[in-house]
Amino acid sequence: MHSFGYRANALLTFAITILALICAIASFTDSFNHPTPLAQVKVLNINWFHKQPNGNDEVSMTLNISADLQSLFTWNTKQVFVFLAAEYETKKNALNQISLWDGIIQSKEHAKFWTHTSNKYRFIDQGSNLRGKEFNLTMHWHVMPKTGKMLADKIVIPGYRLPEEYR
Amino acid sequence: MGWIGESVESIRSIQIRxxxxxxxTFGLIVTSALIIWKGLMCITGSESPVVVVLSGSMEPGFKRGDILFLHMSKDPIRSGEIVVFNVDGREIPIVHRVIKxxxxxxxGEVDVLTKGDNNYGDDRLLYADGQLWLHRHHxxxxxxxxxxxxxxVTIIMTENPIFKYILIGALGLLVITSKD
Structure with a gap:
């Protein structure tokens, strides 16, 4: 009954239970954080805009992105993955979401930033619908915890429009 | 002579019992593990509710040896989400982020493109030949x-099967020798 093996087993079970409980509590404390992140995006230039030989429109643009995501960080935050997606509707597709830029923020100090960049991933439509197309730029973030539940949210910035002609 | 036979009989019956x-007990342990696993499958709607990260392609978010809990709901797939997918002709599922x-x-069919946070390019090279998009069933x-x-624990056990046999042997021995 009180053999070494029995005690070792009881100790291990207890330790794992406590550890799991602490992890769950750490994850739960994240729900008390009500972040107020800010994001601003400017399309500075359309670098080029054409139709590929296969019939799909492609556009390249220069973006100015500034954001303050410091309020997302809590003691249980390992990193924040942030990305900017172009979102628009076409006749064929109810939703097109194209990631244009992303970044990984690992500390609160780096969570207030601005960057000047051309799109990191290619902005290609499924078809030829981009001329004069209105689109939203949406700043999404996914908070990866040290342990527990992952959180995500976004800011939608509407009112962008692509040129009427290829260039 | 009768009492010898009787005592042998009694010892044998105790051992059998x-x-x-x-x-x-052993059966109970195995079946309860199975019940937990299948129960999780029902709740999460995913055929494997828990996966172990095997590669560094999602670092620094997920490292080798981390555990992910999966959920498969009817909700549409959106970019930014981290999905686990199977590619035709590959046995091991991949955990990467949706970018398009x-x-x-x-x-309502979806075309999805994924990329590992730590990889330079998107996943088209990992997909089957000529496959451009992932679909819902992947x-x-x-x-x-x-x-x-x-x-x-599982990485060590799959890479060095001897640990697996030692662990299973030790647990089995513990179950067999334990007397409450």
Whole structure:
């Protein structure tokens, strides 16, 4: 009954239970954080805009992105993955979401930033619908915890429009 | 002479009873593990509710040996989500982030493109030859929760099977020799 093996087993079970409980509590404390992140995006230039030989429109643009995501960080935050997606509707597709830029923020100090960049991933439509197309730029973030539940949210910035002609 | 036969009989019956008890205990452990696993499958709607990260392609978010909890709901797939998917002709599922989504107006079918956070390019090189997009049926679930390090146990066990046999042997011995 009180053999070494029995005690070792009881100790291990207890330790794992406590550890799991602490992890769950750490994850739960994240729900008390009500972040107020800010994001601003400017399309500075359309670098080029054409139709590929296969019939799909492609556009390249220069973006100015500034954001303050410091309020997302809590003691249980390992990193924040942030990305900017172009979102628009076409006749064929109810939703097109194209990631244009992303970044990984690992500390609160780096969570207030601005960057000047051309799109990191290619902005290609499924078809030829981009001329004069209105689109939203949406700043999404996914908070990866040290342990527990992952959180995500976004800011939608509407009112962008692509040129009427290829260039 | 009769009492010898009687005592042999009684010893044998005790051993048989003990053997049966142990077999039942062992069976209970195995079946409850199975119940938990299948129950999780029902709740999460994913055919494998828990996966272990095997590569460093999602670092620094997920490291080798971390555990992910998956959930598969009817909700549409959106970019930014971390999904686990199977590619035709590959056995091991991959955990990567969705970067592009095109959702059909009429059928609701989705075209999805993924990329590992730590990889330079997108995943088209990992997909089957000529495959440009992932579809709904490739995706096994999306990651909703995260637990560090725990998956090392399974990585060590799959890479050095001897540990697996030692562990199973030790547990089996413990079950058989334990007397409450």
């Amino acid at each position: 003990q053997l049966i008890t142990q077999a039942v 989504v095109h959702e059909r107006e009429d059928t 995706i096994m679930g999306r990651a909703v929760g995260f637990l560090p390090y725990v998956g090392w």
